[in-house]
Amino acid sequence: MNIINGNVTSPKGFKAAGNAVGIKKNKADGDNGLFESKKDMAIIVSEKPCTAAGCFTTNVVKAAPVLWDMKTVNNGIMGIVANSGNANACTGQQGIDDTEATAARLAELIGAKAENILVCSTGVIGVNLPMDTVLKGVESTYALVGDSYEKGLSAAEAIMTTDTRSKTAAVTVEIGGRTVTVSGMAKGSGMINPNMATMLCFITTDCAISKPLLDKALKSCVRDSFNMICVDGDMSTNDTVLCLANGMAGNTEITEENADFEEFRKALRYINRKLAIDCADDGEGATKLIEANVKGAANEEEARKIALSVVSSNLLKAAIFGEDANWGRVLCAMGYSGADFDPMAVTIEFRSDKGIIRLMDDGKPVVFDEEKAADILSEHKIFIDMYLSEGNGSATAWGCDLTYDYVKINGDYRS
């Protein structure tokens, strides 16, 4: 597997564009910089129809585009149209009609049907889309699509909300003597939680792979990536991961779980994991990335619960922001995770590029060097390693610290 400098336009046959069409409020003179980039529409299209797979929010309240994509993803897909600035969530029947009209507009432009188009929205909840703006925007954005690196980057920028940077990744792998490219773009920031959040991720690949195996590969990769990150415990109404495979790499179609499948899944896992960690790292207001590693839980499920509980604890997240080695909050969050374990047999360490420090040893608090701990916690990426004595279950989750800026951003997001 080769990591390359690419994005959704890297695989053969994909074009994209990002554009400012006027859905986001004009904040050119604003003082908070939230909408510094006013790009608010992205389109990705494929030259040939794609096999598609999707993972969606488990929130009972699903935004209109999520409901649309959940049925549409099983068709041959020609493109994705995504807007930022308005989530088209909690918008009643009008929202559902608006999603279909958006799909129909792009379909018309490329000579397909609405049901061949996926739609995603992210931004404010509970406000109907300005459909004149959206439909004109689809037209002007489609006019810009191209297969260059810059076009792909522009699309990644156009789905940002409170993200501070765009998120892209790309790799190539050799499958059946052909070079297959897998690439993706994502946006995250707030409402990031297990089982996804206001998180959108679009993956493109020129791999030839059957629908059942694409479904299977995507599901397993999302489970260990986007479903293991937490920014604030809020699970959004709009979370979506979509993967489009147009088969243009020319490899023999993957139709069984052979070596080719594993190679493809390895590439897909890398893309998912890279983009998920980028989302945690760029959580709203975040200054630090937290990686929680659990080893020795009763089983994998228990390990996942513990790891997620730790990266979700407001108290721990605030302590990490304050660079305070408050390991008691780690044990506390482990304790209310729902997993069962013996607290008297737990070892906890904090780690960063500056070193490693043991804070609890087999259930007993360790008298530790506060200066060394502060030095370790001064780094950007903080590892929290937890060792239990229940079995062989292990898991990793990612999160970020809780900061003044999180409160600031979310205290007045709509205005």
Place this chain on the structure above:
Amino acid sequence: MNIINGNVTSPKGFKAAGNAVGIKKNKADGDNGLFESKKDMAIIVSEKPCTAAGCFTTNVVKAAPVLWDMKTVNNGIMGIVANSGNANACTGQQGIDDTEATAARLAELIGAKAENILVCSTGVIGVNLPMDTVLKGVESTYALVGDSYEKGLSAAEAIMTTDTRSKTAAVTVEIGGRTVTVSGMAKGSGMINPNMATMLCFITTDCAISKPLLDKALKSCVRDSFNMICVDGDMSTNDTVLCLANGMAGNTEITEENADFEEFRKALRYINRKLAIDCADDGEGATKLIEANVKGAANEEEARKIALSVVSSNLLKAAIFGEDANWGRVLCAMGYSGADFDPMAVTIEFRSDKGIIRLMDDGKPVVFDEEKAADILSEHKIFIDMYLSEGNGSATAWGCDLTYDYVKINGDYRS
């Protein structure tokens, strides 16, 4: 039922004291004021042995005093000793020994056995208690006990950590021709979450009531009070609600679920509810109290899930801090609560002393007057009313907003 100006010393036969014994760091010259009150030990004793009941944290990691109280609460109880500044949690076998030694010291002073004494601790996790200080403190604090209002108030102040004010309540009810007093004190602040938190509540009463009925009454009252508040989603290792009943009011002992029992439970419910709401209201950094009311859920359990999910949402809490009528976050939090309902049949209103405003009507967003909404949200107490169309389940939960001060307090709590 009469609400009186009282506290734990109000019922017959109870004495108390609060004292500064040196467990909390000296912050007389500090600049953050967290430990402005340096009182750190409270003792409550009863003239006659009490029937006792307790509700405890469900965290797998239970502090040493919780483990002690869970078994001891079934004995005849003569007193409670509580310290703030150190939670004696995650402290290994030493912590367990320290709790017993603390109980033994108070027992010795009053001529009882260690197993007749309940012990509570709150504060920093993972540091062993300074036992010389604690044992001398038990002696000096016990020397101060008295039955005055001021003594009771002093005890309530001594269990505070980051609380900004002490929390007490008292009522009298007539039971079998006798005046029965029920009163309590509590501390809350951070780590407040369903199923309790770093929350301690001590209730005293002179009611004569059997152990099984005291257990039953307390459990049902805690369920609708302390188990329905959330400050930050972190469930502590130390949560404890204790109720001591010494029978000195002289009423015929309540041994069945008759009218006397209901009268007693009404009083107990008032005390629990008042103190729980005080804890939510005084959450770390809080500027607003949020009351979430759910009506029309499929059943009570579903209503409870929804109400708690809403008061627990970081995004909603930050929006309330910003006085932003971001009702979409309400629906979103309802949606990930785990309850099942039709989002297209939900009505949401925000309410305060300034008025009421409907934001979603039967699944459709309402175009509302932002100025009026801002005016309503400018109040201290904000009601969020949610109407569903699933059944007759209703529930209420309380929480507070998420503020800069929460991050500040928790970014550097230990120092």
